[in-house]
Amino acid sequence: MNPLIPSITVLDLDGVAVDLMQLYSNKTLLLIIYNNDCLGCTGRAIPLAYEFQQDFPSIQVVGIHADFVGRTGNKANIKAIFTSGELPFPIYIDPNHQVYDQLASEGTPQWVLISEKGELFRSVFGSQDNAKNRLFYALESLVATDMSS
Secondary structure: OEOOOOOOOEEEEOOOOOHHHHOOOOOOOEEEEOOOOOOOHHHHHHHHHHHHHHHHOOOOEEEEEEOOOOOOOOOOHOOOOOOOOOOOOOOOHHHHHHHHHHHHOOHHHEEEEEEOEEEEEEEEEEHHHHHHHHHHHHHEEEEEHHHOO
16 A cells, blocks of 8 residues: 555645645646756656646646755746746746655656545656656556546
């Protein structure tokens, strides 16, 4: 059995605390933990998250900007990385990289797949093809499992 995640507390872009496990209860979540200063995140992982959102409409993609010393996110600089100025999926801020630490991230981007029951299904680091393939197969497997339960 996979570990249950009781809460994931982040800030919305207006600075309001949000528990993602409550907000998205009973939904399959694909979290992408990233930082604007990570070129692999902004150049490959965020477009990949958008692609997964299109290919797997039953999942909820959520971005979490992990703040590190000297590399913090705010509404303006998070929106600025998107050419349209609009967010392709909800994005939250992880002050002091608490969620990054909570989910034992290896770096950015870190992908965390959570079942609709709130269980950690898979965690994958990276944005290269190997990570993409592992994520794709994990998503296919979890979506099939969630649909059958």
